[in-house]
Amino acid sequence: MGKTQLSKDPYNMVVTGVGGQGNVMASRVLSNMLIRNGYYVTVGETFGASQRGGSVMSHIRVSAQSVWSPQIPKGRADLIVSLEPVEAIRVLEIYGNQKVKTLTNTRPIYPVGVISGELDYPSIEEIKASVKNLSPTAWFIDATDQAIKLGNPVLGNIIMIGAMSGMGELPLYREDFKEVILDSLPEGNLNVNLKAFDIGASMLRKQDGAVFDVS
Amino acid sequence: MSFLTDNREGIQHLLMGNEAIARGALEAGVNVASGYPGTPSSEIIETLARVSGERNLYVEWSTNEKVALEVAAAASFAKLRSLCAMKQVGMNVASDFLLHLALCGTRGGMVVVTCDDPGALSSSNEGESRHFARMFEIPLLEPGDFQEAKNMAKWAFELSEEIRNVVIVRSVTRVSHASGNVKLGRLSQTQRHAEFKYDDDALETYEGPAESTPVGHKHTLQQEKIKKVAEIFEESPFNTYHGPEKPELLIITSSVCNLYTKEAINLLGVEERVGLLKLGTTWPLPPKLLKRYLSTTDKIMIVEEVLPFLEENIKILAAEQAKEIGAKTFYGKNDGSIPSVGELNPDLVVLALSKILSTGYMAMPSEYKKRFQDSSFVVVPDRGRTFCPGCPHRASFWSIHNALQMDNRKGFVCGDIGCYAMGRLSCGFNTTKTLHAMGSGTGLASGFGKLAKFGMDQPVLAVCGDSTFFHAVMPALVNAVHHNSNITLVVLDNSGTAMTGFQPHPGLTVNAMGEEAPAIDIAKVCEAMGAVVEIRDPFDLEGTRNTLNRLIEKEEGVKVFILRQGCALSPEKRHAKEYDMRIDEALCLGEDCGCNRLCTRIFQCPGLIWDREKNRAMIDEVLCVGCGVCSSICPAEAIKKEEVA
Numbered sequence: 001m002g003k004t005q006l007s008k009d010p011y012n013m014v015v016t017g018v019g020g021q022g023n024v025m026a027s028r029v030l031s032n033m034l035i036r037n038g039y040y041v042t043v044g045e046t047f048g049a050s051q052r053g054g055s056v057m058s059h060i061r062v063s064a065q066s067v068w069s070p071q072i073p074k075g076r077a078d079l080i081v082s083l084e085p086v087e088a089i090r091v092l093e094i095y096g097n098q099k100v101k102t103l104t105n106t107r108p109i110y111p112v113g114v115i116s117g118e119l120d121y122p123s124i125e126e127i128k129a130s131v132k133n134l135s136p137t138a139w140f141i142d143a144t145d146q147a148i149k150l151g152n153p154v155l156g157n158i159i160m161i162g163a164m165s166g167m168g169e170l171p172l173y174r175e176d177f178k179e180v181i182l183d184s185l186p187e188g189n190l191n192v193n194l195k196a197f198d199i200g201a202s203m204l205r206k207q208d209g210a211v212f213d214v215s
Numbered sequence: 216m217s218f219l220t221d222n223r224e225g226i227q228h229l230l231m232g233n234e235a236i237a238r239g240a241l242e243a244g245v246n247v248a249s250g251y252p253g254t255p256s257s258e259i260i261e262t263l264a265r266v267s268g269e270r271n272l273y274v275e276w277s278t279n280e281k282v283a284l285e286v287a288a289a290a291s292f293a294k295l296r297s298l299c300a301m302k303q304v305g306m307n308v309a310s311d312f313l314l315h316l317a318l319c320g321t322r323g324g325m326v327v328v329t330c331d332d333p334g335a336l337s338s339s340n341e342g343e344s345r346h347f348a349r350m351f352e353i354p355l356l357e358p359g360d361f362q363e364a365k366n367m368a369k370w371a372f373e374l375s376e377e378i379r380n381v382v383i384v385r386s387v388t389r390v391s392h393a394s395g396n397v398k399l400g401r402l403s404q405t406q407r408h409a410e411f412k413y414d415d416d417a418l419e420t421y422e423g424p425a426e427s428t429p430v431g432h433k434h435t436l437q438q439e440k441i442k443k444v445a446e447i448f449e450e451s452p453f454n455t456y457h458g459p460e461k462p463e464l465l466i467i468t469s470s471v472c473n474l475y476t477k478e479a480i481n482l483l484g485v486e487e488r489v490g491l492l493k494l495g496t497t498w499p500l501p502p503k504l505l506k507r508y509l510s511t512t513d514k515i516m517i518v519e520e521v522l523p524f525l526e527e528n529i530k531i532l533a534a535e536q537a538k539e540i541g542a543k544t545f546y547g548k549n550d551g552s553i554p555s556v557g558e559l560n561p562d563l564v565v566l567a568l569s570k571i572l573s574t575g576y577m578a579m580p581s582e583y584k585k586r587f588q589d590s591s592f593v594v595v596p597d598r599g600r601t602f603c604p605g606c607p608h609r610a611s612f613w614s615i616h617n618a619l620q621m622d623n624r625k626g627f628v629c630g631d632i633g634c635y636a637m638g639r640l641s642c643g644f645n646t647t648k649t650l651h652a653m654g655s656g657t658g659l660a661s662g663f664g665k666l667a668k669f670g671m672d673q674p675v676l677a678v679c680g681d682s683t684f685f686h687a688v689m690p691a692l693v694n695a696v697h698h699n700s701n702i703t704l705v706v707l708d709n710s711g712t713a714m715t716g717f718q719p720h721p722g723l724t725v726n727a728m729g730e731e732a733p734a735i736d737i738a739k740v741c742e743a744m745g746a747v748v749e750i751r752d753p754f755d756l757e758g759t760r761n762t763l764n765r766l767i768e769k770e771e772g773v774k775v776f777i778l779r780q781g782c783a784l785s786p787e788k789r790h791a792k793e794y795d796m797r798i799d800e801a802l803c804l805g806e807d808c809g810c811n812r813l814c815t816r817i818f819q820c821p822g823l824i825w826d827r828e829k830n831r832a833m834i835d836e837v838l839c840v841g842c843g844v845c846s847s848i849c850p851a852e853a854i855k856k857e858e859v860a
Contacts, residue, residue: 020603028229031394035229042361042474043229043394053601053642053821067360069474070393073482073561075579090595098583109838111598112642112819117812122593130593133586144837153837183217 006039010063011170012072016091017083018109019056026083026157027058029184030164033176034062044070053112055087062170079169080135081160083143084109085127092134101137103163103204104128105156107144139163141203147196155196162200174201219266222402230397232364232390233258236328239368240298241270243324244403247290248274249283251686252715253302254337255391256330260300260727261718267728270402276718276727279653279686280305284312284327291325291381292425293409296372303331304652306344308687310351313381317351318427318437320379320420323407324372330386333520334558337388339632339650341557343521345385348498349528352437354382354444355498356453359473361395363495367453369400374447378440379420385497387520389471389558445499453495454504461511462490464571468518469494469525472559476518479564483574497525505532510540516571517547520559546571601642604822605783605840607753608635609642611707613818613848614759615676616644621760622767626674628705629663631656631688633680634714635707642819647678654679654687657704661691664700674767675702682712682720684737696745696773703766703774704746706737707753713782741775753778756847783840792841794856796822796834802853805830810850818848 015030017023024045031041045058061068077095080102082088088104106124113119122130132138141163147155165172174197181193218228218238230238237259240248250260264274273290277283280301290297301309306329313327329347332338348355356371358364364386371382415423418432427433448454457477458465466489468476473493480489492508494500509515509532517526526547533543546552552567553559562578569576586592602609612635619626630638630647631654638647649659660677679688684706695702711717719725719732726732741748749766751759759778766774781788806812814832815825822839825832832854843856 018598028394031229035227035396040396041229041394044389045392053598053603055598067362067395067474069478069561070389070395070471071475071560073478073565073578075577075583086593086595087598089593090598093587093595096583097579107837109821110824110835111596112601112821113599114596115821115824116641116816116819117825119596120594121596126591126593129591133589133592134583148837 006062006064007169008078009065010061010068012077013060013062013079013081014072014077014091014095015058015060015081015083016087017056018087019054021083021109022154022157023056023058023083026161027060029161029177029180030172031060032180032183033172034170036176036179037171039064040067042067042070055090057091079103081164083157083160085124086122088131089127089134092131096134098136100135101169102131102135103139103141103160103167104131105143105160106140107142107156139167139204141200143200146199150192150196150199155192158193158196159200162197163204165197166201166204218399219262220269221399224399224401226399227396228399229394230361230365231258231392231394232358232361232386233330233392234262235361235364235397236368236384236386237262238397238399239365240326240372241266241402242365242400243369243372244296244405244407245298245372246272246295246407247287247297248272248300249277249286249297250300251277251280251283251305252712252718253305254715255332255388256300256302256305256328257715257718258391259328261716263298264727274727276720278721280309281312284309284316287325288312288316288321290409291321291323293411294323295407295409296324298326298328300328300330302338303329303342303344304338304340305329306347307342308653310347313347314351315427316381317353318430318433319425320433320436321375321381322379322421324375325381326368326371326375326384327381328368328384328386330388330391331521332388336558339636341521343524345497345524346522348383352441353380354378354441354496356382356384356495357469357497358384358386358390359470359493359495361390361393361397363453364390365397367495374444377447378443380437380440385470387470441499445501448496448499448501449503451496451501454501455493456490456508458490459487463488463512464514464516465490465492465508465512466516466518467492467494467525467529469497470520472518472520472564475559475561475564478561479568482561482565483568483572483576485568485572485574488572489568494525498528500528500532502532505529506536506540509533509536509543513541514544514571515546516552516567517545518553518559518564523548599642600637600640601819601821602634602637603783604820604838605842606634607709607778607780607782608638608707609818609820610756610780610844611705611753611759611778612638612643612646614753614756614763615705616646618760618763618767619646619674621764622674624672624674626676626767629656629659629675629677631677631679631683633683635678635680638678644817652687653683654691657688657691657695660702660704661695661698661700664695664702665698667701676705676767677702678705678707680713681706681708681710681722681737685721685735689740692741692746692773693744699772701771703763703776705763706775706777708737708777708779709782709785711782711785713784717782717785738777746773746775748775748777750777750779753780754842754844756844783842792859794841794843795859796839796841796843796845797855798832798834799853799855800829800831802851803831804851808851814845814849814854818845820845
């Protein structure tokens with residue numbers, strides 16, 4: 001059983017973003033890290049056409065007891081991890097509650113309706129204010145910008161996973177991350193992934209009940 | 216260690232439902248696996264293909280599902296174990312052969328896996344494939360979680376060999392594409408030798424000719440088999456019950472609805488009031504087992520997705536046994552307790568359950584909901600689906616749309632199945648006007664193209680992808696050529712079955728197992744049929760439009776226009792940027808240009824955005840893949856491309 005006890009069972013996590021951001025990959029890595037600590041993990045996600053530029057979501061349920069529904073009940077998320085800022089709000093409106101924690105990447109991806117000028121994309125300040133209003137513990141990090149510095153924006157995912165590890169909220173350990181990456185990627189990619197993980201982890205420290213903006 | 220080769224019994228892996236099914240097949244010693252890609256089924260064949268060498272399997276992506284089923288049946292006739300996987304629509308394609316196969320019977324264990332898509336998350340319908348089991352008198356299994364997906368797939372082969380007939384395993388998106396803990400069993404070490412025996416007399420189904428005739432004899436045998444299956448199902452460990460001995464309400468469910476219902480009971484805290492009978496063997500239903508549980512209470516709720524399959528079959532059993540078990544009140548789809556359209560989730564089951572039990576439930580406290588109404592709360596913009604940056608379909612539809620505008624005779628395009636089905640949306644400039652089954656675009660066009668006699672003078676076009684071309688377009692195209700239908704078929708050839716993850720198809724030089732394969736040239740096939748054929752790169756917008764206009768203007772016969780450019784997500788193109796793109800801000804005239812922001816308002820590539828402060832177009836460096844197409848659309852020539860060194 002895990003070294004970090006779950007604060008709730010099942011612990012419900014939503015990983016959200018936009019098709020093409022590597023949402024599925026991130027949820028797979030996280031889930032494989034968790035299963036290594038002896039938990040039951042249930043992951044629900046959608047693939048295929050629903051991914052093309054649309055909003056995507058993975059639901060991850062962590063439990064010491066059993067598998068659970070691959071869809072989290074409405075209003076029952078414990079942690080929402082968003083690879084794109086407005087997607088955090090979209091998920092909070094369905095799965096949020098007074099205790100939910102959020103980790104948000106601040107780099108926007110504009111919907112086609114915004115690109116065409118039919119819709120407005122809120123400013124990052126407005127987005128932050130709304131996320132904070134719905135989530136008493138809200139972290140914001142500029143994962144994509146940090147990833148670009150590392151040479152590949154896709155590493156933004158790994159920075160987010162590192163940041164989740166830094167929260168101390170779940171049993172997500174560096175050693176497990178390393179093993180999971182070694183299992184799923186060619187060995188040459190390990191160092192840059194570990195570097196991204198460490199950057200993420202150092203951006204967050206456990207700090208309960210606070211709004212924490214490191215973007 | 217990969218779950219595909221891990222032979223340590225009892226070790227747990229996190230497996231996707233489809234991976235669990237593949238693992239189950241490996242534990243059963245599957246020899247041959249075939250299928251046609253389709254979400255949410257594709258990972259079953261993909262997973263088996265990965266170990267085809269190591270486990271000595273033959274795995275293929277067949278031309279279509281009917282052929283896939285025939286390929287798998289041949290293996291069964293030669294006493295090998297075989298699996299055939301497809302999505303729900305594939306069952307329709309395969310059904311003609313499936314009917315005959317079920318009548319004929321099988322030899323080596325044979326399993327058909329169908330993955331339905333309730334809610335049409337990745338489909339153009341939410342078709343229900345369970346009825347094929349009843350219609351064709353075939354045993355049906357439905358896994359209720361990931362462990363069962365593996366165990367059931369394995370057991371299905373044993374059941375198939377015991378009754379000498381094909382067995383259907385039906386999954387859904389939320390099982391196939393969800394993941395959970397799966398305890399492994401041992402991999403099969405059995406070697407089988409393939410031989411098709413046919414010397415026995417025609418009535419013999421095991422070593423005689425493999426035929427569905429004589430029908431009377433074979434149908435009788437088939438019905439005896441299904442009776443035996445009902446007996447076997449009475450004792451199946453896949454049918455489980457949790458709850459009190461005499462529940463106030465009995466819920467009967469199957470598949471992923473089992474997990475939704477379990478969750479709903481937990482959320483409402485009604486474990487003492489409600490019994491949950493989860494059925495894994497859903498056709499034929501085991502009558503004694505059902506009688507036993509139906510006797511425990513008067514109120515029955517059936518929780519299932521899409522059509523009321525369980526509900527109707529349970530009601531028949533209840534009617535037959537009414538004298539002994541008494542009258543029941545049923546809750547389900549027919550009385551509106553459970554929605555008849557769309558997929559279910561825990562909340563929908565909670566809603567139904569709380570009404571029947573008169574308990575309250577609040578998913579979200581109203582105090583929290585109020586926060587959404589705060590004046591400072593932002594409006595979240597909808598995120599419509601779109602083609603990826605660098606997608607050749609955007610360029611193709613741009614040219615098709617413009618060619619039809621220039622032609623100005625109200626021409627239209629019949630759509631087909633693939634990412635390019637989004638040709639009907641604004642990202643495809645609302646170009647396609649019909650959307651149905653695989654290959655139906657060309658079939659419909661063939662029909663529209665013969666309506667001149669009745670005064671129709673609109674140009675008729677169809678689009679199809681390269682994989683769809685082989686799957687179902689070829690017969691429709693033969694029909695169009697033979698009947699001299701006046702149509703233009705645009706083949707959007709992006710070199711793979713792109714939407715489902717680049718599975719190979721007959722037009723490519725590699726097969727599912729990674730071996731070299733002879734490629735079939737679409738252009739030559741079309742020429743041999745007698746069509747006029749032109750080929751172009753859709754990234755050449757002007758050349759594409761001109762050629763298309765020329766083809767549309769031809770008065771007679773079938774024209775095929777092949778637009779060849781690889782998918783932007785293909786492994787070959789994924790990390791290879793051809794051009795560095797930039798906006799020359801001195802040339803971009805912003806809103807004053809008179810182009811009405813053609814680049815962003817109309818073209819709508821996610822990699823090309825509008826900087827509202829500067830009033831200029833802007834490249835999103837993270838998303839732009841450098842295809843260079845947008846440089847051809849700017850009338851002010853402000854979008855510059857430079858070859859990547």
